[in-house]
Amino acid sequence: MTAIRFSNVGKRYPNGHDALKGLNFDLDSGELAFLTGHSGAGKSTLLKLIMLMERPSRGEVWVGEQDLARLPRKQIPYHRRHIGVVFQNHQLLFDRSVFDNVALPLQISGYDPVDAARRVRAALDKVGLLSREKLNPVTLSSGEQQRVGIARAIVHKPKLLLADEPTGNLDPALSEDIMHLFEQFNRIGTTVLIASHDLSLINRLHHRVLVLKDGRLVSDGG
Amino acid sequence: MAAKREQKRGAVQHRVGLGDRVRSWSRNHYRVSNQALARLLVTPLASLMTLAVLAIALALPAFIFSALKNLDQLTAGLETDPHISLYLEVGVAPERLDQLSRTLLLRDDLRSVELISPEKGLEDFRAYTRFDDLLEFFDENPLPAVIILMPSTREPDQLEAIQQEMAALPEVEEARLDMEWVRRLAAFMALAERGAWVLGGLLSLTVLLVVGNTVRMTIESRRDEILVSKLVGATDAWVRRPFLYSGLWYGLFGAVLAWLLAQLALALISEPVQALAALYLNGFVVHGLELSESSLLLAVGLLLGLGGAWLAVGRHLRDIEPG
Numbered sequence A: 001m002t003a004i005r006f007s008n009v010g011k012r013y014p015n016g017h018d019a020l021k022g023l024n025f026d027l028d029s030g031e032l033a034f035l036t037g038h039s040g041a042g043k044s045t046l047l048k049l050i051m052l053m054e055r056p057s058r059g060e061v062w063v064g065e066q067d068l069a070r071l072p073r074k075q076i077p078y079h080r081r082h083i084g085v086v087f088q089n090h091q092l093l094f095d096r097s098v099f100d101n102v103a104l105p106l107q108i109s110g111y112d113p114v115d116a117a118r119r120v121r122a123a124l125d126k127v128g129l130l131s132r133e134k135l136n137p138v139t140l141s142s143g144e145q146q147r148v149g150i151a152r153a154i155v156h157k158p159k160l161l162l163a164d165e166p167t168g169n170l171d172p173a174l175s176e177d178i179m180h181l182f183e184q185f186n187r188i189g190t191t192v193l194i195a196s197h198d199l200s201l202i203n204r205l206h207h208r209v210l211v212l213k214d215g216r217l218v219s220d221g222g
Numbered sequence B: 001m002a003a004k005r006e007q008k009r010g011a012v013q014h015r016v017g018l019g020d021r022v023r024s025w026s027r028n029h030y031r032v033s034n035q036a037l038a039r040l041l042v043t044p045l046a047s048l049m050t051l052a053v054l055a056i057a058l059a060l061p062a063f064i065f066s067a068l069k070n071l072d073q074l075t076a077g078l079e080t081d082p083h084i085s086l087y088l089e090v091g092v093a094p095e096r097l098d099q100l101s102r103t104l105l106l107r108d109d110l111r112s113v114e115l116i117s118p119e120k121g122l123e124d125f126r127a128y129t130r131f132d133d134l135l136e137f138f139d140e141n142p143l144p145a146v147i148i149l150m151p152s153t154r155e156p157d158q159l160e161a162i163q164q165e166m167a168a169l170p171e172v173e174e175a176r177l178d179m180e181w182v183r184r185l186a187a188f189m190a191l192a193e194r195g196a197w198v199l200g201g202l203l204s205l206t207v208l209l210v211v212g213n214t215v216r217m218t219i220e221s222r223r224d225e226i227l228v229s230k231l232v233g234a235t236d237a238w239v240r241r242p243f244l245y246s247g248l249w250y251g252l253f254g255a256v257l258a259w260l261l262a263q264l265a266l267a268l269i270s271e272p273v274q275a276l277a278a279l280y281l282n283g284f285v286v287h288g289l290e291l292s293e294s295s296l297l298l299a300v301g302l303l304l305g306l307g308g309a310w311l312a313v314g315r316h317l318r319d320i321e322p323g
Helices: A043-051 A073-080 A098-109 A113-126 A142-154 A172-187 A199-205 B002-015 B018-042 B044-078 B094-105 B118-128 B132-137 B156-167 B180-221 B223-231 B236-278 B291-316
Strands: A002-012 A018-028 A032-036 A058-063 A083-086 A160-164 A191-195 A208-213 A216-221 B084-088 B110-116 B146-151 B172-177
Touching: A002 A043, A002 A191, A018 A043, A018 A191, A018 A216, A032 A043, A032 A172, A032 A199, A043 A058, A043 A083, A043 A160, A043 A191, A073 B223, A073 B236, A083 A142, A098 A113, A098 A142, A098 B223, A113 A142, A142 A160, A142 A172, A160 A172, A172 A191, A172 A199, B018 B044, B018 B236, B044 B180, B044 B236, B044 B291, B084 B156, B094 B110, B094 B146, B110 B118, B118 B132, B146 B156, B156 B172, B180 B223, B180 B236, B180 B291, B223 B236, B236 B291
Parallel strands: A032 A191, A032 A208, A083 A160, A160 A191
Antiparallel strands: A002 A018, A002 A058, A208 A216, B084 B146, B084 B172, B110 B146
């Protein structure tokens, strides 16, 4: 079964810049793939199309059984609830504790607070930060902050996990830890797509690699 | 694999069922309204300044409307007896006068008819004025006979109709309707009421804009939170809710303060107004805002607060989109 399908997708921004051109690829359920390329090659645009932060100018994007072009604006929030996202700058809120940051997606989806607390602690446990739940994320190291971001992305057990440069600001050892964390989630069935330009790390991990260059897919393989 | 995945999706949807959704919805409302209240209290001085502006804007029309209501009571007290004075031609025979006043007495639209003969008029003139020496200059009684009519109606139009009818009688030289001041007062009241509505409208707009602007600033200061919430699947309603509650609290507290201000103002003027009114008529009491008027003030404040927040939210939340 296909988790993500791009069919002849093009994205042209209002300023005339073509971020993506004639993009075709499938990502199967349960797969883990890296998305790489120079900066400006279209990695972030590709992830934004999956999240419906942008709409394609041409072609079709499917997520699971859903053609995203047919998804009305009102349904976008529910679409996003099926996806976990990890950002390079982790997008944590510094006006609340680690626990509350991770709990946000569950509050939004309307989970029972008791159930939510259990899931938040399970997610924090998975990223090794259970002891930090009461702290403000501003007091954590950047590696720890990134792991809080990952906990938030997986707390509602999404079928699809996206990551945009999740190791961008981290040293090599921490980066490898983070990647192993993604491999763990993939092992329990989550489809994972990671945009990264850390080629040496990607090459060590032996997964499928999609290479973008100037908005085109120039290589697809291990 | 596919079957397992489908099953998993089904389970997810089942977990957040209708009952759970309603519970989580009301839980969210409770939590969000509390948080909005807490945010108001985090910056007490700034919130108080905003509330003071709202309170004054709401108190002013409330005060003016209740002042008008009290004035209405005043004119109702004064308007009781409009009367028409018929000054009759000099030289009409006394029997004819009697006959005329009796005929008038039969009319349904007159409550009372009082005939004052020239002799009685002269007596009264002597008794009530210090100008009785003046009468020495006349050989005979210069005063005409007068009939004072009390119409049963108080409608200016009908009063005028009666007055014209009386003036047309051959025995009547002049029929004077003593109501000019009633008309002036009625016109003044109408003007004041119209003015109060215009002022009320302008000040309501002020409340709308002040709340809108305050909420807009709150939205700006919580931009990151809005972005992250939208990225993890927050609906527009979910994102809107805290700001609508902020507006609602502003409106409600503004109205409560306005109520206090208006009551205070009415209490302050109550004593001198009552002392003044006592010189003219008895039983005049300054009334404060009644329960229905107070509830109306609170409801208007609440709706204006909510409306102002709605305007700001509609205008600014769509601009904040991840991307």
